[in-house]
Amino acid sequence: xxxxxxxxxxxxxxxxxxxxxxxxxxxxxxxxxxxxxxxxxxxxxxxxxxxxxxxxxxxxxxxxxxxxxxxxxxxxxxxxxxxxxxxxxxxxxxxxxxxxxxxxxxxxxxxxxxxxxxxxxxxxxxxxxxxxxxxxxxxxxxxxxxxxxxxxxxxxxxxxxxxxxxxxxxxxxxxxxxxxxxxxxxxxxxxxxxxxxxxxxxxxxxxxxxxxxxxxxxxxxxxxxxxxxxxxxxxxxxxxxxxxxxxxxxxxxxxxxxxxxxxxxxxxxxxxxxxxxxxxxxxxxxxxxxxxxxxxxxxxxxxxxxxxxxxxxxxxxxxxxxxxxxxxxxxxxxxxxxxxxxxxxxxxxxxxxxxxxxxxxxxxxxxxxxxxxxxxxxxxxxxxxxxxxxxxxxxxxxxxxxxxxxxxxxxxxxxxxxxxxxxxxxxxxxxxxxxxxxxxxxxxxxxxxxxxxxxxxxxxxxxxxxxxxxxxxxxxxxxxxxxxxxxxxxxxxxxxxxxxxxxxxxxxxxxxxxxxxxxxxxxxxxxxxxxxxxxxxxxxxxxxxxxxxxxxxxxxxxxxxxxxxxxxx
Amino acid sequence: xxxxxxxxxxxxxxxxxxxxxxxxxxxxxxxxxxxxxxxxxxxxxxxxxxxxxxxxxxxxxxxxxxxxxxxxxxxxxxxxxxxxxxxxxxxxxxxxxxxxxxxxxxxxxxxxxxxxxxxxxxxxxxxxxxxxxxxxxxxxxxxxxxxxxxxxxxxxxxxxxxxxxxxxxxxxxxxxxxxxxxxxxxxxxxxxxxxxxxxxxxxxxxxxxxxxxxxxxxxxxxxxxxxxxxxxxxxxxxxxxxxxxxxxxxxxxxxxxxxxxxxxxxxxxxxxxxxxxxxxxxxxxxxxxxxxxxxxxxxxxxxxxxxxxxxxxxx
Numbered sequence: 001x002x003x004x005x006x007x008x009x010x011x012x013x014x015x016x017x018x019x020x021x022x023x024x025x026x027x028x029x030x031x032x033x034x035x036x037x038x039x040x041x042x043x044x045x046x047x048x049x050x051x052x053x054x055x056x057x058x059x060x061x062x063x064x065x066x067x068x069x070x071x072x073x074x075x076x077x078x079x080x081x082x083x084x085x086x087x088x089x090x091x092x093x094x095x096x097x098x099x100x101x102x103x104x105x106x107x108x109x110x111x112x113x114x115x116x117x118x119x120x121x122x123x124x125x126x127x128x129x130x131x132x133x134x135x136x137x138x139x140x141x142x143x144x145x146x147x148x149x150x151x152x153x154x155x156x157x158x159x160x161x162x163x164x165x166x167x168x169x170x171x172x173x174x175x176x177x178x179x180x181x182x183x184x185x186x187x188x189x190x191x192x193x194x195x196x197x198x199x200x201x202x203x204x205x206x207x208x209x210x211x212x213x214x215x216x217x218x219x220x221x222x223x224x225x226x227x228x229x230x231x232x233x234x235x236x237x238x239x240x241x242x243x244x245x246x247x248x249x250x251x252x253x254x255x256x257x258x259x260x261x262x263x264x265x266x267x268x269x270x271x272x273x274x275x276x277x278x279x280x281x282x283x284x285x286x287x288x289x290x291x292x293x294x295x296x297x298x299x300x301x302x303x304x305x306x307x308x309x310x311x312x313x314x315x316x317x318x319x320x321x322x323x324x325x326x327x328x329x330x331x332x333x334x335x336x337x338x339x340x341x342x343x344x345x346x347x348x349x350x351x352x353x354x355x356x357x358x359x360x361x362x363x364x365x366x367x368x369x370x371x372x373x374x375x376x377x378x379x380x381x382x383x384x385x386x387x388x389x390x391x392x393x394x395x396x397x398x399x400x401x402x403x404x405x406x407x408x409x410x411x412x413x414x415x416x417x418x419x420x421x422x423x424x425x426x427x428x429x430x431x432x433x434x435x436x437x438x439x440x441x442x443x444x445x446x447x448x449x450x451x452x453x454x455x456x457x458x459x460x461x462x463x464x465x466x467x468x469x470x471x472x473x474x475x476x477x478x479x480x481x482x483x484x485x486x487x488x489x490x491x492x493x494x495x496x497x498x499x500x501x502x503x504x505x506x507x508x509x510x511x512x513x514x515x516x517x518x519x520x521x522x523x524x525x526x527x528x529x530x531x532x533x534x535x536x537x538x539x540x541x542x543x544x545x546x547x548x549x550x551x552x553x554x555x556x557x558x559x560x561x562x563x564x565x566x567x568x569x
Numbered sequence: 570x571x572x573x574x575x576x577x578x579x580x581x582x583x584x585x586x587x588x589x590x591x592x593x594x595x596x597x598x599x600x601x602x603x604x605x606x607x608x609x610x611x612x613x614x615x616x617x618x619x620x621x622x623x624x625x626x627x628x629x630x631x632x633x634x635x636x637x638x639x640x641x642x643x644x645x646x647x648x649x650x651x652x653x654x655x656x657x658x659x660x661x662x663x664x665x666x667x668x669x670x671x672x673x674x675x676x677x678x679x680x681x682x683x684x685x686x687x688x689x690x691x692x693x694x695x696x697x698x699x700x701x702x703x704x705x706x707x708x709x710x711x712x713x714x715x716x717x718x719x720x721x722x723x724x725x726x727x728x729x730x731x732x733x734x735x736x737x738x739x740x741x742x743x744x745x746x747x748x749x750x751x752x753x754x755x756x757x758x759x760x761x762x763x764x765x766x767x768x769x770x771x772x773x774x775x776x777x778x779x780x781x782x783x784x785x786x787x788x789x790x791x792x793x794x795x796x797x798x799x800x801x802x803x804x805x806x807x808x809x810x811x812x813x814x815x816x817x818x819x820x821x822x823x824x825x826x827x828x829x830x831x832x833x834x835x836x837x838x839x840x841x842x843x844x845x846x847x848x849x850x851x852x853x854x855x856x857x858x859x860x861x862x863x864x865x866x867x868x869x870x871x872x873x874x875x876x877x878x879x880x881x882x883x884x
Contacts, residue, residue, distance in 0.1 A: 009570050021643075023718070026833075035830040041820050043829065044725035050718040051829055062714055066639030103575060112582035116590075120583075125573040175571040210573060255828065271825045278823040321742055324809045325735065335824055 002135025003539065004277060006176040007037045010128045011072075014098050015046045018068055023050040023092060025057060027073040030100055032131050032141055032253045034072065039278070054082050057091065068094040074129065075099040080107050084114040095120045100129040101168045102207065129172035130541065133254055134276055136530055137523040138541040140169040141253075145544045148191045148516045149228070149437055149558040154565050163191070166543060167198045170222065170513055173541065174203070179509065180211040181222040183498040184490070188444050189226035191515050196224045200498040220509035221485070223495065227516025227546075228438040229445050230477035231402060232367050234519050234551035235395045237360040239471045241293050242286040243520035245274065245343060247547045248350050251520075261346050272339045281336060287524045289472050290347075297340050304337045358382070359392045360471055366399040367448075367474045372407050375400060376415075383418050390423040394430070395548055401431050403448055405440050430552075433559045444494045445477045478512070478522045478540075479529070485510055486534050511539045517550070518542035640715075645705050646722050652699045653729050656692055660736065663688045667744045671751065682797060685744070689804055692737060699730055700811050724820055731815040734808050741808075745801050752794040 011034060015022065024043065026034060031053070043051065054073055069092035073079045087095065097111070103125060111123070130138045147155065147162045174181060180203055185196035199222065203211045227234070238247045245251050250260060254275045276283040281300060285293050307330060314320055351357060362378045365371075379400050382388050397419045401412060420426055436442075449455040484490045488506045497503070514522075518540055526540045544550065666688055670681035706723040820827050854860070 006570055010572075013570075013572070021718075021722075026829075031830050031833065035828050038829065039822060039827045040829050040832055041724075041728065041822055041827055044721055044728070044820075047725075049721040049725070050714060051833055052714065053833060056714075060714060064715065064718070066643060067718070102573075105578075108575060108579050109582055112579050113586045115583055116587075118583065120579065121576075123575040123579040125575060127571060178571050210571070213571075253830065255825070255831075271831065273823065273825050273828060275823075318742075321738065321805055321809075324812060325738060325742070327812075328735075332821060332823065335821060 003130070003132035003138050003173070003176065004037050004135050007033060007128045007130075007132050010126045010176070011038050012046075014070060014072065014096075014126060015048060018070060018094075018096055020047065021067050022046075022048045022070050023052060023064070023067045024048045025052050025054050025069055025071045025073070027054045027076075027079055029074055029141070030072050030128070033100065033128050036131055036133060036253050036275075037277075054079060054086075057086055058082060061091075063091050065091070065093040067092050068096065070096045070098065072098045072100060072126070072128070075101055075103045075107060077107075080110055083111060087111065087115045087117070087119065090117050090119045092119070097123045098126045099124070101125065101127060101172055102210075127172040127175040130169050131253060133545070134523060134527070136526055136537075136539045137518070138169075138173060138539070139518065139545050140165060140541070140543050142166075142543040145517060145550075146554040146557040146561070148226070148543070149554065150562060152190065152194075154561060159191075162543075163195050163198060166195050166513070166515065167202060169541070170195075170199050170511075171202055171207075173511060173539070174211070174220075174222070177220075177509070178213050179216075179220045180204075180213055181220040181509075181511065182501045182503045182507070183222045183224070184495045184501075185224040185498065186226050186229060186444055187494055187496055188442060189228070189515065192224040192226045195513075195515060196222075196498050199224075200501070204499075216508070218505055218507050219503065220511065221503060221507040223481075223485070223490075223510065223512045225481070225495075225512065225514055227514055227542075227551075229443050230447060231434065231438040231551075232399065232447060233474070233476040233478075233521055234517070234546040235398055235548050236363050236367060236474055236521070237356055237392075237395075237548070238521055239290045239360070239469075240287050240521070240524055241282070241290075242274070243524060244290060244347060246520050246545065248347050249343075250547065250549075251545070256343065258342070258346065261350075272343070274343075279336065281340060287527065289469060291469075293344060297344055300337055301341065304333055307333065353387075354389050354392060355385070355387050356392075357471075358385075359388060359396065362396060363399055364470055364473055366396070366403055372404050375404065376408070376411050379415060380418070383415070383422055390425060391548065391552070393419060393423055394426065394552065398431055398434055401435055402438070405435055427556055427559065430555060430559060433562075434555055437555075437558075445480065447477055474521075476519070476522045476525055478514075479525050481512070482510075482526070482529050482538055486536055506536065508535065509537050509539070511541065514540070514542040516542070516554070517544040517546040519546050642706055642719060645702050646726060649699045649702050649726050649730075652695050652702075653726070653733065656695050656699075656733050659688060659692050659695070660733070660740070663692065663737075664740065667740065671744070671747050673751070686797075686800065689737075689741065689801070693804055693807055696730060696734055696737075696808070696811055699726075700814060703727060703730070703815075727815050728819050731812060731819050734812050734815070738805060738808050738812075741801055741805055745798060745805075748794065748798060748801075752791055 024034075040051075048070070050067065054071070071083070073083075083097070097120060103123075108123065111120070131141050132138045142162070142165060144158065144162065147159050150159070152159050183196050183200050183203075185192045187193070238244045242251070245256060249256055249258070251274060254273060256272050256274055257270070258272065259270050273279070274282055274286075276286055281296075285296055288296070311323055311326075311330065314323055359382060362375075362382060365378065366375055379396050382396055383393055397415050400415060404412065416431060419431070420428065446455050449458065481490070486506070512526075523540055526538045529538055546554075663685070666681065666685045670685050703723060703726055706719050706726075825831050
């Protein structure tokens with residue numbers, strides 16, 4: 001069962017037993033959780049005629065006692081305080097409280113204390129505490145994502161909050177799946193270790209009754225890894241539909257905000273929805289590369305033009321009747337076609353303006369193929385090229401630095417200087433900071449396929465065979481990790497078990513949580529792996545969904561804090 | 570899909586808190602009786618008070634929580650829901666009537682056709698009435714939670730009405746098609762039957778005469794069929810009109826307008842916009858030319874009065 005179905009089931013169950021007109025009250029986080037899986041028209045069918053945020057309930061004094069209030073909020077102390085006030089001054093006839101994670105007993109006491117009018121009919125925990133964008137990909141949309149890069153001493157309370165939120169999210173996922181996993185973590189990451197240990201404590205000690213599910217033959221596996229083990233994937237430019245939209249424009253909760261581009265005519269749609277559940281064309285094209293998408297869109301436009309022409313050819317009354325019958329379908333098709341055409345047009349413009357085909361070729365070479373000298377030449381050329389934007393220059397230098405960190409330090413230094421001179425907004429030392437965080441000493445996995453003899457051989461074979469598409473030749477490190485799990489060869493040395501956990505044989509369900517964020521390229525990898533029917537179902541989750549802009553922002557923020565910290569010392 | 574019910578724990582605490590509060594007010598005597606009677610009233614739902622949308626609400630009484638009657642527009646929406654249910658029932662009947670009317674019979678099935686016509690008219694009337702009522706749900710005035718609620722109720726009912734109209738249209742068009750097939754078939758059958766039946770007769774004149782009579786009868790039947798088809802077409806056009814009106818209200822599924830978070834954002838932003846417009850309007854009014862003229866006139870009047878007084882005093 002996918003994650004989208006789980007959250008939808010929670011919402012259905014929440015609403016089905018309550019009859020009459022309802023108002024659904026959400027907080028800023030559950031709004032994303034609900035909006036991404038449930039549409040407004042479906043809510044209307046369930047007689048939910050009003051949706052409000054928990055803040056705006058207190059702001060108004062209108063009494064609507066003919067409505068029943070259904071709350072779906074996170075059990076944070078702020079929400080409990082707001083609820084206290086709202087229960088003491090009730091505006092609605094009945095109150096049904098659903099919390100998206102575990103409630104503490106003290107919170108229940110506080111709520112019960114303020115419910116003088118006894119309007120609360122039920123208090124339940126429905127664990128929909130994650131954003132399920134695709135069936136096998138979830139995110140927690142966390143704001144201060146950069147904290148995982150900093151040592152604990154810098155901001156202990158912030159890191160504790162970060163870790164708590166992650167543990168809550170992972171717990172919610174497993175409660176929704178009704179499983180209790182065996183937990184492994186990446187040895188080299190302190191944050192991953194901490195999160196793994198706290199999750200184990202929650203599932204096996206603090207709430208062991210709640211997590212005591214029916215045992216299947218093999219326990220599922222939770223693997224907590226760190227983004228810094230694969231810093232290459234978020235830095236690369238993407239060429240498959242979903243990943244490309246996120247990289248070039250930005251995809252938030254399956255919505256695209258075209259205002260960021262700023263070149264649209266006034267009457268065009270400013271925000272569009274890209275959801276694989278609701279859009280059949282997107283579902284079949286989200287993992288295709290740019291060239292194939294272009295062809296498929298052209299086909300879709302041709303089909304649509306056929307329909308439009310036949311619609312204009314109305315001669316008999318029968319034709320008229322048929323036109324009115326098919327009008328909703330026609331309108332929907334028109335909206336869909338215009339949406340995809342707009343997106344692809346905008347992305348083509350950006351590719352053209354930023355010379356991304358040139359830049360991306362070099363990026364892919366840096367990520368996949370060898371040859372330090374040639375790489376240096378290519379990067380220098382692009383740094384000198386005027387039409388390459390600052391962020392692309394930064395990415396190229398970073399990729400080069402990650403790959404050739406130890407080879408030819410002189411040339412590396414030259415690249416740093418050139419970058420600093422070319423990009424006025426470049427924050428000094430950002431590349432060095434990245435190397436300190438995610439350099440070759442810090443990484444566990446074989447990112448460039450040049451450590452393990454087997455990997456080197458594989459790379460050579462691939463180079464000889466040639467690749468289908470130069471722009472999509474990169475495989476994220478996650479692919480190798482998943483292969484190791486499938487073969488049962490994930491090394492204990494690199495990914496130890498928590499406590500005295502142990503796994504017999506291969507797991508059948510694996511949840512991989514990446515602290516620091518996932519990318520759509522990795523979610524594509526997981527979806528393709530799942531479709532090969534290897535007997536193992538993979539689910540991927542992270543603290544955020546990264547594109548290169550977001551990853552660089554987190555790096556800059558972490559660098560700023562660590563600098564100010566070192567000044568204080 | 571795991572869930573955990575905390576209601577029992579919650580209720581236990583709530584009762585504990587209530588009993589902790591009650592002995593405190595024992596020393597005052599009066600409030601205890603009020604609270605008891607309040608809870609009694611609540612359990613009997615006996616404290617009803619008609620509530621309009623602009624009422625400040627139960628903030629005045631803090632002992633018994635009065636449950637108010639819903640506002641007037643809820644009656645409209647309930648009536649529309651009731652109509653929709655009636656339409657659904659009638660559609661079932663109509664399907665049966667259609668199949669009966671289409672069955673090939675020897676006599677003319679005018680009775681069945683009347684039934685079909687009547688049912689179709691009733692359903693179209695119900696739909697039209699419901700649609701008019703639907704417009705009553707539209708709100709005037711600025712955006713507020715209540716108006717949002719009404720808009721959403723309106724949307725949901727519009728979606729239901731639209732799907733019902735479409736179903737009716739589809740049923741009617743299949744009925745039409747089948748009728749037309751039958752019409753052609755029947756004329757053909759008539760002629761064939763005549764050919765076969767009368768061929769045995771040797772009298773050609775009689776045969777011809779018989780055939781002309783049959784032809785005329787056949788024409789009469791087809792003229793009637795034409796009329797019926799026109800009537801059905803008429804109701805199809807009516808429905809098309811209703812659908813056009815409704816489609817303005819219905820949400821397109823899968824678009825940005827169908828997203829919950831988009832709708833929440835829009836409400837807050839439109840409220841802000843409205844507030845800004847109000848402020849601007851206030852400012853323009855204050856700085857308006859009219860206001861300036863009025864002020865100048867007032868000052869001039871005052872000066873004249875002062876001069877008048879001075880004139881009287883001095884002279």
